[in-house]
Amino acid sequence: MTAKSLMFQGTGSDVGKSLLVAGLARAFTLRGLKVLPFKPQNMSNNAAVTIEGGEIGRAQALQARAARAPLSVHMNPVLLKPQSDVGAQVVVQGKVEGRAEAAAYQRYRARLLPRVLESFSILKEQADLVLVEGAGSASEINLRHNDIANMGFARAADVPVVVIGDIERGGVIASLVGTKTVVDPEDAALIKAFIVNRFRGDPSLFDNGMKMIAEATGWRAIGLLPHFADAVRLPAEDALGLAGPAEARPGARLRIAVPVLPHISNFDDLDPLAAEPDVELIRVRPGEVIPGDCGLVLLVGSKATISDLSVLKAAGFDVDIRAHLRRGGHVLGLCGGYQMLGKSLADPAGIEGAAGAVEGLGLLDVSTVLSGEKRLEEVFGESFDGVSLKGYEMHMGVTDGVDCDRPFATINGVPEGARSVDGRVTGTYLHGLFADDAQRAAWLSRLGGTASGFDYEAGVEHVLDRLAAHMETHLDLDALLRLAR
Known part of the structure; x- marks a missing residue:
């Protein structure tokens, strides 16, 4: 063929x-x-x-x-x-x-x-x-x-x-x-x-x-x-998809704030949350303030974690996040966001740029060293409360510390991630959590919201079928096939 x-x-x-x-x-x-x-x-x-x-x-x-x-x-x-x-x-x-x-x-x-x-x-x-x-x-x-x-x-x-x-x-x-x-x-x-x-x-x-x-x-x-x-x-290809204002939902029971940093990565983790009618996803950019009434601050992945951590601090988001926790809020860090939550972050080999080490946010008693092979694999397991999960890992670095004794999940019998003593700060290397309907429902329930019960993956399939019909209606697909060689 x-x-x-x-x-x-x-x-x-x-x-x-x-x-x-x-x-x-x-x-x-x-x-x-x-x-x-x-x-x-x-x-x-x-x-x-x-x-x-x-x-x-x-x-x-x-x-x-x-x-x-x-x-x-x-x-x-x-x-x-x-x-x-x-x-x-x-x-x-x-x-x-x-x-x-x-x-x-x-x-x-x-x-x-x-x-x-x-x-x-x-x-x-x-x-x-x-x-x-x-x-x-x-x-x-x-x-x-x-x-x-x-x-x-x-x-x-x-x-x-x-x-x-x-x-x-x-x-x-x-x-x-x-x-x-x-x-x-x-x-x-x-x-x-x-x-x-x-x-x-x-x-x-x-x-x-x-x-x-x-x-x-x-x-x-x-x-x-x-x-x-x-x-x-459908999942956006690049950060241009984050450029416009998010949809305002005044009646939503749960507001989730996401600091948008320069090297944000794998931000399609946000898409299933944005599709939930009971969730208002708020993108907060440097120069803005994290809203005081949000239930969760979500730090997503970064391709330059140390650099983005510096931007986060310069923007005053670290102060906002601590105030958010004092009000009883929750914080979740995914991948690079998890690394930022720890006490320190070191890059001795200069993987992201200049070699060095910096202080993290100190919200989890863990430390990270960027080293070793990049971990790339799909994973299956369950979160700390027994809810099944599926997702994927895509990261370099090893994170260890006292709070790892309270893991977020168990993957193939191995503990993964970390939680604070009060359970209000969580870090994990797992991407794709919210595309998993069971995990998305569990997270919204923990935060006082309600999941709509829609099947996220089936929804993507439905949109792709509609997109195909859109192409058939408006483009000459037979002509395209004749042009191919």
Whole structure:
């Protein structure tokens, strides 16, 4: 079996590439094809654990789910996890290979192309159709040298390209026509079609616009795709999904405050809570104050824990959290958030940046040393109160201390996490807790709230099916299949 393939690139970042590929993956899967997603290079601190014990971007995990395929490191062979404004951890075929500054990575990535092509070849032998997602903008000609994410990959693998423009941003005609104008002619020869995404209103008003783009570029118009409102019910790919205001729910019985720090990671842990009608999830940014009436302060993961801990303290969130505890509130730290809750956090090998050690928040009697192999695996067990759980671990570091004698959970007979003497501060390395309906219900009950009883995973499946129907209705999927090769 050697699959056909088709690549989807964008006129810019966040034009909807990831969601579109997920919808197409489910649509073509429902047509009976074996579909696999592929993204040569992704930049995200939202990651998922694969069957090989590696990690890939969360967007590719959602696309694989849409295709009803198990996760593989080959779906996203290069994952960059930002740890600063100019540096990132480099994950290749699921494993950490080091850390690179932005300028150095531009030179380094040429050496990664053979492994990207290797992963692509492996997937092609397992599928009927491979849907490839580009990164950022197809027209970033300043980054074209040694490119492995967009046209550089398309040329090397000889994959036809469909370009996506976002009409919601404005200037969609100029962005699509401009892409054709600025890219190298040999790159442009691979672009066969275009899609205009996120349209609102009467589609007939843009009929002439679609014709103008087609005439100016010579590309085939695949469709004008209306805005899909239920996209908010699917896991977001990156922190841009946290940029807007959260939904206000004045009648909610439980308010949960989440400090949003610069290197926040695996923030899809929040999605099931945000979907609960009895919960108001409040995103608190530096310069704001943690509300005094919240029942829980939730510290989620971080790709640069020491740096984010410094930001947390500088913002005064540590003072707010202590005041919250004095009022009888609860605090939960997940992964990096757990590490922040301890007495100290040390990075002797400089895994996150400069080597050193800092004081933690001191809310748990534990200390953490960032060292050793990265732990990547799915886990099953039960929490301290006997409630079953499933989730995954994705972290480096060892945490020990007196409060570990009161573990949050037991995983395969081994204690995990820590709780304070009064039980109001909890730390755990487990991600995915709130996607587990039993755990989500238990947490809301502990905090005085009420779970709605909805099946979170079934809800995601329902939205993916609706997204596939949306694609079938508004795009020419038969034309896409004819373009694939």
